[in-house]
Amino acid sequence: MSDPATPNKATRLERLRRESGMSLYEVGAIVGKSHTTIARYESDPRAGIKQPTLQALARVYKTTPEFIETGQSPESNIAIPDTNYVELPFFTHTAYGTFAANCLDDLPEDYTTMWVLRREGRDYRNARVLEVRGNSMAPRYPHGCCVAVRPVQDGDWQYATGVHAISLRNQMFIIKRITSNQNGILQLSSDSNGEVMTIELGDINCMWKVGEKVYEPGED
Template identity: 30%
Template sequence: MQSEDNILAKESSESIQERMRQVFDALGISIYQVAKDLGENSSKFYNILNGRAKPSYDTILRLLEQYPQVRADYLLRGHHPILSELEVNAKVIDLPVRYRELPFVPTRFYASFIETYTEGLSMAQLESYRVPEHLIGNHKNVVVIEISGNSMSPQLSNGAKVLAVHIDPSDWQYQSGGIYAVIYRDYFVVKRIKDNELLTKQRLALHSDNPNGGSVTVPLKDIQGIWKIARVVDSPVE
């Protein structure tokens, strides 16, 4: 078996990072989805595509196993095409994609959303965002939120659109480990809940994934609403 160095040495003028980007584009999938499919941290793939790291041979093999339509000859050596041709007798079935219009909170509406939320905001007053039904699944009481800033990068980049599920106040004390949108006082933030002390000390600790994003501890009395981020529905290419 050839060593990893020998195989990667047979690259074309395109870097392995650029070929991986081309593969993801051809598959029509985001970095977040690739990381989820492979059980990896998305920051690993952001670092690879941004040229800060090279993929290991194990990562390349796992990619080829997960997405068998990707041609190893392209990924390893840059020989086109990127994806395998359809078999002669294969039949393409074009399944219709069904969409739903969901309430949308863009960054420019944050302030208005905060002001009107406690006054019984009607979801009909919000803009809407079209989302494929398979991404919504069985979630109820959902909105789409546009991410502002990079405090949650690389998991959530600036401008990403995320599906957020409203959490009933009676369940606030049980939320931990995930990423949440929280309205408190005059703030609307998206942070990770690591230390939920609502039951014992009536406070909630919110943390940024980006070390430069900081953390904040919020008293229970200041919290107006909480939504759990279920998934990314659209994310800009970095």
């Protein structure tokens, strides 16, 4: 029997996602589509969804392609993602200021979260998810992707190398590659164009090691 509260495919997809507790980013990452495409599926009943994507969405929402297409039972049996997923605090690029301002304190009360697939050997304690803004760290970390970041204790800043998200005392927030770290001076570079900047350890407020991508915008 169909549900009059969800009269078309778009409204069913929106309801299924909301009941799952997952964001547009999370669903897109799992099925290999951008969050804007998932949003279009939820707003346009006429949007064409290819069968592989439809099947992937059905698996995510624990229902059938037939229910998504027609609204006919069996109904979805929604639950939070299984133990293969972990829920992490999530900050879009518009929330960088909030993220940086609270780096030495507890999380703000109104933070959002993202479910990400656990990867073997990764430590998710105190990890966060950040949305990357701009292409300065492309191609590895392109604009719009989301990355897991893990805090670096201040006693270890002098040893840090590789890509890090850094909150500076002058209220700047940057994601750069540490190419040199000697005698309290850090040389930072952008992967895309090799642009270099220099900071001192004393300029740093907080630092996070940038790790694996947990979401990357798909090609539609």
